[in-house]
Amino acid sequence: MFKRKAVPSAECDASPQRKKCCLVFKEEWMKEIVEAETQKSRSKVRMQLGELFQYSPDVGLICKACAEAKIVGDFSTGKKWSDGWKLDYLKRHLISKVHESAMVILRNRSAAARFGFGVRAMLTETATDKANRMEVVERQRSLPEEIKILINNVLLTVKMNTSMLSVQDIHDHLALYVKIPDSWRSKNYAFEFLQAINGVIHCEAMAELRNTLYHTLIIDESTDISVTKMLILYFKFRPVPSTEHKTLFGGIVKLTSCNAEAITTAVKEFYTANELDLMKMVMFTSDGASVMLGKNNGVATRLKQSIPHLVEQHCVAHREDLGVDDAWKRVPMIKEMETLLRTAYTVFSRSSARKSKLDEMASVTDCEVVSFRPLNEVRWLSRHFAVGALIRNYEAVLKYFEHEKVEENDPVDKYCYKKLSDSNYRISLADYYDGRLSCPIKKLSRKGRASAPWFTDTPKSIKLACKQAERKWRRGYKDSDRLLWKLKITKYKTLIHKSKAEYFCSTICNASNSSRSIFNILNSLTSPDCSKNSIPTSQELCENLAKFFREKIEIIINDLKIPTDSSCSHTLGDQALEGGDTGPCWQPADQLSEFLPFGEEDFSRLARGISSGSPLDPVPHKIWKEYEGELFPTLCLICNQSLASGTVPARWKQALVSPLLKKPSLDPECSKNYRPISLLPFPAKIVERRVSVALSKHLEQYQQLEELQFGFRPAHGTVTALVTAMDELQMRADRGQAAALTCLPHLIPSTM
Numbered sequence: 020m021f022k023r024k025a026v027p028s029a030e031c032d033a034s035p036q037r038k039k040c041c042l043v044f045k046e047e048w049m050k051e052i053v054e055a056e057t058q059k060s061r062s063k064v065r066m067q068l069g070e071l072f073q074y075s076p077d078v079g080l081i082c083k084a085c086a087e088a089k090i091v092g093d094f095s096t097g098k099k100w101s102d103g104w105k106l107d108y109l110k111r112h113l114i115s116k117v118h119e120s121a122m123v124i125l126r127n128r129s130a131a132a133r134f135g136f137g138v139r140a141m142l143t144e145t146a147t148d149k150a151n152r153m154e155v156v157e158r159q160r161s162l163p164e165e166i167k168i169l170i171n172n173v174l175l176t177v178k179m180n181t182s183m184l185s186v187q188d189i190h191d192h193l194a195l196y197v198k199i200p201d202s203w204r205s206k207n208y209a210f211e212f213l214q215a216i217n218g219v220i221h222c223e224a225m226a227e228l229r230n231t232l233y234h235t236l237i238i239d240e241s242t243d244i245s246v247t248k249m250l251i252l253y254f255k256f257r258p259v260p261s262t263e264h265k266t267l268f269g270g271i272v273k274l275t276s277c278n279a280e281a282i283t284t285a286v287k288e289f290y291t292a293n294e295l296d297l298m299k300m301v302m303f304t305s306d307g308a309s310v311m312l313g314k315n316n317g318v319a320t321r322l323k324q325s326i327p328h329l330v331e332q333h334c335v336a337h338r339e340d341l342g343v344d345d346a347w348k349r350v351p352m353i354k355e356m357e358t359l360l361r362t363a364y365t366v367f368s369r370s371s372a373r374k375s376k377l378d379e380m381a382s383v384t385d386c387e388v389v390s391f392r393p394l395n396e397v398r399w400l401s402r403h404f405a406v407g408a409l410i411r412n413y414e415a416v417l418k419y420f421e422h423e424k425v426e427e428n429d430p431v432d433k434y435c436y437k438k439l440s441d442s443n444y445r446i447s448l449a450d451y452y453d454g455r456l457s458c459p460i461k462k463l464s465r466k467g468r469a470s471a472p473w474f475t476d477t478p479k480s481i482k483l484a485c486k487q488a489e490r491k492w493r494r495g496y497k498d499s500d501r502l503l504w505k506l507k508i509t510k511y512k513t514l515i516h517k518s519k520a521e522y523f524c525s526t527i528c529n530a531s532n533s534s535r536s537i538f539n540i541l542n543s544l545t546s547p548d549c550s551k552n553s554i555p556t557s558q559e560l561c562e563n564l565a566k567f568f569r570e571k572i573e574i575i576i577n578d579l580k581i582p583t584d585s586s587c588s589h590t591l592g593d594q595a596l597e598g599g600d601t602g603p604c605w606q607p608a609d610q611l612s613e614f615l616p617f618g619e620e621d622f623s624r625l626a627r628g629i630s631s632g633s634p635l636d637p638v639p640h641k642i643w644k645e646y647e648g649e650l651f652p653t654l655c656l657i658c659n660q661s662l663a664s665g666t667v668p669a670r671w672k673q674a675l676v677s678p679l680l681k682k683p684s685l686d687p688e689c690s691k692n693y694r695p696i697s698l699l700p701f702p703a704k705i706v707e708r709r710v711s712v713a714l715s716k717h718l719e720q721y722q723q724l725e726e727l728q729f730g731f732r733p734a735h736g737t738v739t740a741l742v743t744a745m746d747e748l749q750m751r752a753d754r755g756q757a758a759a760l761t762c763l764p765h766l767i768p769s770t771m
Contacts, residue, residue, distance in 0.1 A: 040103025044074055048106050055113050058084070058125045068109055082112060088121035088128075165199045173212045177220055183209055224267055225293045231256040235302040237334075238286070238311075238318075240277055248274040250285050279310050283321040297326060304332040307341070352447055359438050360405045362431065363416065364391045373419075380422070381415040382483055406448055413445070473515075473522035481511045560688075564678055567690035611717045614710060616659040623651055625705050633698040634675055643701055658706050671703035 049069035056063055073081045079097035086095045093099075094112060112118055172189045176182075186209040193199060228234060234256035241249050252269035272285045290297050303319050305311035311318050312331055319331040348354070367374050368391055391408045409416065420436035423429060438444050485507045492500035523540070530536035617625075626647065632640025643650060661667055678693035685692035699707065715733075718724050724732065729740040744760065751758040 040100075040105055042103055044076075044080070044104045045106075046074075048109065049074070051106065051109075053110060053113065056119075056122050058122065061126075071113065072109060080109070082118065082121070084121045084125060085118060088124040090117055090121045090124075092117055094118075168193060168197060168199050169208070170212055170216065173209055173216070174220070176209075177213070183213065221270065224269075225295065227258060228254055228256060228267065228269075228293075229295060230259055231299065232259075233299050233301045235304060235332075236286070236300050237304045238282070239305060240274065240282065240310075248277050250274050250282060252286075252289065277310065279313065279316055279318045279321060282310065282318050286318070286322070287325075300326055300329060302330045302332055304334055306337045307333050352444075355438070356406075356444075356448065359435065360409060362435060363409060364393050364405065366431065366435070367391050368393070376423075377412075377415055377419050380418045381412070410448060413439070473518040475518065478511065478514055478518055481507065481514055485511050564676075564690050564693060564695075568676075568695055611714065614662040614713050616662060617655050617709065619652070619655065622655040622658070622705070623647065625708055626651060626654075626701075628708075629701065629704050632701050635670075635673060635698070636701050638701075640701060654702060654705075658702060658709070661706055662709065667703070667706065671700055671706070674699045674703075 049067065049072065051068045052065055053068060053071075054063040054065055055071060071083060073083055075097075079099040080094070081097055082094040085092060089095065094117070100108065169190065172186055172193065173183075176186050176189065184206055187206050190199060234254050237253040237255060239251050241251055250272040252272065254267045254269050255264055256267070257264050270289070272289055274285055275281050287297065289295075300322070303322060305318070309317060312333060314320060319329070323329050323331075367377060391405070391412070393405065417436070417439045420432050420439060423432040424436045485504065488500065488504040488507050492504050523544070526540055527537060530540065626643070629640075632643070636643075638650070661671075674697040677696045677698065679696055680687060681692055681694050727743070729735040729737070729743075748758045748760065
């Protein structure tokens with residue numbers, strides 16, 4: 020390694036690359052953030068230099084760790100530099116061997132203090148002192164209330180007859196609301212708790228079983244991983260004060276052999292050990308093995324010699340599985356289904372390359388790949404799980420085999436694609452999985468949309484990561500997953516903004532020599548694209564639409580019969596003589612004489628709730644929002660004057676009407692097939708909302724709306740209308756009255 024040549028002092032002072040020294044120590048250096056080890060662990064954490072060093076002009080710079088560990092050196096007593104101070108000097112000390120040795124000494128010292136004794140104290144302490152010390156440590160480790168919560172969770176799992184593997188999930192859920200020990204949440208401690216309380220729980224269960232009048236014994240023999248023969252016992256009974264049956268886990272008994280004699284002996288010994296009455300057994304249930312239900316020498320036959328009234332029962336689930344197995348072997352369609360399931364499992368479980376391609380196909384279709392399950396002849400639910408995995412991966416698997424059929428020309432891929440693309444085949448799979456016939460499958464054509472030119476592969480990958488983070492958060496609803504999802508969304512938005520800017524900058528730079536191209540680019544950015552409107556535009560169509568909607572509004576106004584004060588009694592009298600509905604009558608106290616003016620907060624709240632503007636606005640909508648502090652007070656004053664005087668400016672009454680077809684399949688030449696969308700100016704929208712809210716409150720307060728009006732009212736809709744109609748029909752039926760429901764199509768708003 021070559022040494023650096025000496026540089027003259029004049030050149031050194033003139034070099035801009037050399038860091039200059041400070042003649043005095045700067046206090047702001049103590050606020051510098053660095054990563055350093057702590058006394059508790061070797062992992063580095065972020066902290067300020069002021070937490071590690073102490074400085075005084077008289078003593079100098081002192082490292083707190085070195086001083087506490089009594090390390091021989093200047094940093095323990097006070098370090099000063101005669102040629103100047105540098106921030107880098109402090110950072111170098113943190114990675115020096117002297118500082119690392121000081122941290123090791125402090126960690127060892129804290130560990131000894133945490134246990135409350137050193138090596139010498141451990142060798143000289145008595146048995147009584149050790150017992151007292153361990154008792155203190157055990158008490159400090161966790162509270163009795165916390166241990167009680169863990170035991171209650173185990174008891175809850177036992178009472179629910181669920182797997183002990185779910186105890187850890189219950190612990191994690193309760194940890195969100197109460198404090199429980201972190202180190203005792205695992206399933207291993209749950210098994211230890213269960214082993215400790217097993218005797219009490221077993222005694223309570225057997226006592227409950229002894230008090231019943233009769234019960235059913237359900238047994239099955241099994242083999243664990245050590246090839247030890249085990250007998251599993253379940254009891255089904257009805258408790259004395261209850262009318263519902265209950266299933267109880269009795270226990271697991273070791274067998275000397277798997278013959279009928281050994282199993283019968285194990286059952287009788289279990290009854291004797293738990294003081295159970297063998298004569299209360301009324302039914303014996305097991306699988307259909309000859310050892311259990313054999314007519315001549317089975318377990319049921321041997322038990323009948325001691326229990327004459329015993330009834331034997333073949334397990335219903337096992338019988339159903341045998342029936343499915345027979346149908347699976349005989350029905351041609353199901354045999355083909357089994358071949359497809361085995362082929363799909365072999366293709367994706369034995370090749371990581373094929374599995375990765377399937378994951379890519381699933382990411383394109385926004386699907387989550389589920390692991391394929393094998394078909395096991397001795398497992399009852401293996402076929403259900405295998406079919407369910409194929410159903411959930413159906414779209415991705417179909418896309419995969421379609422792609423591989425063209426690219427690789429593999430006969431296996433061709434076979435799988437042929438079967439999966441058959442709609443009848445998919446119906447059969449869904450029918451077997453769900454247990455009911457599925458609706459006919461209709462192939463939907465997904466209309467693709469051309470991606471934006473700035474939406475490159477990098478934003479696509481970030482968007483996919485956002486979707487994956489969202490799915491992960493929605494599975495567990497953890498705060499950490501939600502924070503990670505929000506960070507990815509922020510990163511995605513920033514990247515999209517950057518990609519757009521880079522794309523348009525490069526496009527404008529490439530078209531720098533063409534004024535027309537630059538103008539077209541700027542015009543596309545500033546002007547809306549009206550080419551997407553598929554409605555044919557013509558002067559005649561506009562006049563027809565205007566005439567149609569004008570006549571429609573006039574019809575609605577004429578249908579609104581609101582009596583005035585002078586004609587209220589006369590109108591009601593005429594209607595009463597004619598036998599018609601009198602309807603609501605406006606009393607003088609019920610009239611809405613004025614509108615309350617805007618307050619500053621009410622006006623700002625309503626204005627912020629308007630998300631879009633109108634081309635008729637004198638000021639763009641974005642300007643209203645950006646300069647609301649300067650514009651809203653003046654606009655609020657104008658709107659209050661309009662409400663107080665009862666007049667609306669003429670420009671506020673003008674609207675840009677954009678007719679939209681109600682359905683794409685309707686005739687565009689017919690005026691009634693359009694829905695008018697009126698874009699009012701920004702101030703008119705604010706006044707309109709204020710008036711609408713005031714009118715709604717007034718009508719609700721004085722009960723001027725029809726009781727059976729369900730449209731255009733809050734907390735009313737088609738559901739409440741249906742419930743009211745059904746309730747009225749049922750009430751009339753209960754009273755023995757005749758009821759009829761008449762539907763009037765001409766009253767439906769969509770046909771007006």
